[in-house]
Amino acid sequence: GAGVSQSPRYKVAKRGQDVALRCDPISGHVSLFWYQQALGQGPEFLTYFQNEAQLDKSGLPSDRFFAERPEGSVSTLKIQRTQQEDSAVYLCASKSGSGTDTQYFGPGTRLTVL
Amino acid sequence: KQEVTQIPAALSVPEGENLVLNCSFTDSAIYNLQWFRQDPGKGLTSLLLIQSSQREQTSGRLNASLDKSSGRSTLYIAASQPGDSATYLCAVRRGQGGSEKLVFGKGTKLTVNP
Numbered sequence: 001g002a003g004v005s006q007s008p009r010y011k012v013a014k015r016g017q018d019v020a021l022r023c024d025p026i027s028g029h030v031s032l033f034w035y036q037q038a039l040g041q042g043p044e045f046l047t048y049f050q051n052e053a054q055l056d057k058s059g060l061p062s063d064r065f066f067a068e069r070p071e072g073s074v075s076t077l078k079i080q081r082t083q084q085e086d087s088a089v090y091l092c093a094s095k096s097g098s099g100t101d102t103q104y105f106g107p108g109t110r111l112t113v114l
Numbered sequence: 115k116q117e118v119t120q121i122p123a124a125l126s127v128p129e130g131e132n133l134v135l136n137c138s139f140t141d142s143a144i145y146n147l148q149w150f151r152q153d154p155g156k157g158l159t160s161l162l163l164i165q166s167s168q169r170e171q172t173s174g175r176l177n178a179s180l181d182k183s184s185g186r187s188t189l190y191i192a193a194s195q196p197g198d199s200a201t202y203l204c205a206v207r208r209g210q211g212g213s214e215k216l217v218f219g220k221g222t223k224l225t226v227n228p
Binding site: 004059095103107 | 118145146148150155156157158159160163165203205207213214215216217218219220221
């Protein structure tokens with residue numbers, strides 16, 4: 001596709017529910033990143049994949065957060081037993097493996113936990 | 115731990131004015147620095163990327179400078195227009211060999227008044 005796409009764009013969950021957020025990176029992009037952006041804050045790193053390998057998951061705030069990219073393209077960020085503090089915009093970015101450092105961001109998924 | 119600070123948090127200027135946004139970072143061992151623009155409800159758009167060996171980058175009315183030793187970068191916007199109204203984010207990537215994650219500041223919200 002022309003850019004990074006994310007779905008759903010908006011998600012409302014009741015506290016305790018599990019959610020799954022999807023990211024479709026730019027075709028052929030090797031690296032994929034997840035960031036969490038709370039209201040009025042800058043994005044904060046969650047995790048990073050190179051192809052299907054998860055190379056850095058140091059930003060995942062708890063073991064309720066899990067990310068996967070099984071075939072090296074589409075990625076899913078799963079949050080189990082959602083809490084109110086999980087409410088944020090979840091941004092996905094992808095980067096080509098060849099020579100450029102620019103990360104291309106999707107529009108984000110706004111998660112609201114009631 | 116790398117920390118990125120952006121000053122001011124918000125800025126309101128009349129159309130046509132030249133302006134400077136500031137970014138500082140605590141660890142000078144960076145690989146590159148990027149400036150992004152974020153419009154409400156949308157993802158991030160990369161504006162300029164400066165490698166650690168470079169001093170500045172220019173694109174149209176935008177000019178970004180980098181002083182790695184002092185941990186500072188500035189984004190200069192010439193002849194501002196109402197369409198420049200957005201939040202501007204600065205992000206640094208750690209030195210080569212480390213994770214490719216970006217560390218963001220909280221952003222400067224710019225309003226350009228007609």
